[in-house]
Amino acid sequence: xxxxxxxILSALVLIILVVSVLGGALGASFGFGFLSGPLPFIxxxxxxxxxxxxxxxxxxxxMLWMSMIVLIVLSWLATRKLQExxxxxxxxxxxxxQFFMDTAREAGGDKAKRFLPVVITIFFAVLAFNWxxxxxxxxxxxxxxxxxxxxxxxxxxxxxxxxxxxxSSKTEVNVNHEILSKLCVLEEESSHGFVVFDSYESSxxxxxxxxxxxxxxxxxxPLSSIGNYEVEEIExxxxxxxxxxxxxxxxxxxxxxxxxxxxxxxxxxxxxxxxVSPSEYIGKKTGELIPxxxxxxxxxxxxxxxxxxxxxxxxxxGFSSLGFKGYSGKFINLSHGPINAxxxxxELFGELAKTISFTFRLFxxxxxxxxxLISMGFLLPMIGMIPFMGLELFVGVIQALIFSMLTLVFGxxxxxxxxxxxxx
Numbered sequence: 001x002x003x004x005x006x007x008i009l010s011a012l013v014l015i016i017l018v019v020s021v022l023g024g025a026l027g028a029s030f031g032f033g034f035l036s037g038p039l040p041f042i043x044x045x046x047x048x049x050x051x052x053x054x055x056x057x058x059x060x061x062x063m064l065w066m067s068m069i070v071l072i073v074l075s076w077l078a079t080r081k082l083q084e085x086x087x088x089x090x091x092x093x094x095x096x097x098q099f100f101m102d103t104a105r106e107a108g109g110d111k112a113k114r115f116l117p118v119v120i121t122i123f124f125a126v127l128a129f130n131w132x133x134x135x136x137x138x139x140x141x142x143x144x145x146x147x148x149x150x151x152x153x154x155x156x157x158x159x160x161x162x163x164x165x166x167x168s169s170k171t172e173v174n175v176n177h178e179i180l181s182k183l184c185v186l187e188e189e190s191s192h193g194f195v196v197f198d199s200y201e202s203s204x205x206x207x208x209x210x211x212x213x214x215x216x217x218x219x220x221x222p223l224s225s226i227g228n229y230e231v232e233e234i235e236x237x238x239x240x241x242x243x244x245x246x247x248x249x250x251x252x253x254x255x256x257x258x259x260x261x262x263x264x265x266x267x268x269x270x271x272x273x274x275x276v277s278p279s280e281y282i283g284k285k286t287g288e289l290i291p292x293x294x295x296x297x298x299x300x301x302x303x304x305x306x307x308x309x310x311x312x313x314x315x316x317x318g319f320s321s322l323g324f325k326g327y328s329g330k331f332i333n334l335s336h337g338p339i340n341a342x343x344x345x346x347e348l349f350g351e352l353a354k355t356i357s358f359t360f361r362l363f364x365x366x367x368x369x370x371x372x373l374i375s376m377g378f379l380l381p382m383i384g385m386i387p388f389m390g391l392e393l394f395v396g397v398i399q400a401l402i403f404s405m406l407t408l409v410f411g412x413x414x415x416x417x418x419x420x421x422x423x424x
Contacts, residue, residue, distance in 0.1 A: 035381040036216035046299040060299035067128035108412035115411040123404035130396030133295020142291035147263040160184035187234040193220025194286040218272040225269035297366035307358035318414030
């Protein structure tokens with residue numbers, strides 16, 4: 001028999017599930033989607049959020065330093081008052097350290113204990129990167145890249161940056177090349193959609209922009225509706241410039257350039273679902289959200305840096321344990337025939353392969369996890385992320401453990417001579 005509490009709880013769960021399905025991207029296909037939003041901006045390279053003193057500060061770097069601060073604070077809190085009867089935090093740290101001490105002893109005996117400072121540091125660092133990278137707000141709070149910035153960025157990269165101009169004057173070539181590259185972007189990306197934001201009227205909050213609930217992926221404003229132009233018009237402007245006309249005197253170009261710099265919806269447009277955009281969209285700010293925070297492990301530069309750090313210490317342990325001649329003999333061995341020489345070359349390539357494996361195993365798993373969380377939040381608002389966040393917490397621990405344990409194992413292997421291998 002079901003009691004009243006279980007019936008109410010089941011009914012509540014069912015209601016939340018139905019609301020989530022109808023309110024998300026799945027429901028939007030049937031005319032609902034009242035909780036949906038556009039997919040966040042996804043980029044494999046980390047995004048620049050500020051340029052203090054000309055330095056490009058990446059959003060993954062912000063999370064990296066935040067993770068380091070969290071680790072420093074937790075370590076200080078756990079060790080500032082060491083007690084025989086440990087506190088909960090001290091007990092957690094002691095359990096983790098004891099686990100690695102026992103593992104190191106089993107893997108390489110007492111000599112492997114000297115690897116632990118590096119191994120445990122890597123474990124805590126990777127764990128912090130992984131766990132803090134899935135906190136609410138990471139990837140969803142940031143600044144708006146304006147339409148003008150977006151067009152300028154794309155005009156300097158990719159196909160449109162290679163537009164050739166036939167002019168004799170070097171100054172004219174530079175000016176016209178830049179304009180023609182932008183025209184190329186406006187033409188080829190005319191249907192690219194941008195998020196339509198709302199802005200606060202208060203002057204104090206005027207720089208805060210929000211994306212209202214229910215304004216989903218199909219509500220994105222195409223570039224042509226922001227610049228208020230037709231593709232044929234872009235082609236005509238290009239021909240006039242190539243014929244020697246001054247682009248700064250072309251009224252058509254001046255109009256489009258002004259609209260792009262303003263970056264607001266300037267005309268009604270047809271959405272992806274075939275409906276015409278509401279008139280209330282006209283005049284609203286558009287752009288792409290560049291997040292202030294991005295998980296450090298989802299940036300390949302971070303994972304590569306940790307991999308290089310680990311491999312430097314592995315090589316150091318090898319040379320310090322076996323000496324220069326003993327350790328380098330694993331890779332350069334010309335005195336025991338061509339087969340051993342070839343095996344040495346394979347060993348050398350193996351060290352490079354370890355670095356690549358370290359880098360892309362961590363990056364691939366964490367970046368894929370971030371995509372899964374974004375996708376499930378897009379498909380099923382409210383509940384889609386919940387089970388996968390638990391999974392990502394588990395994956396974060398496993399990846400940190402794998403990275404640190406492989407560092408330990410490779411360190412033990414590096415510090416062991418071939419003769420010791422043969423004895424075992």
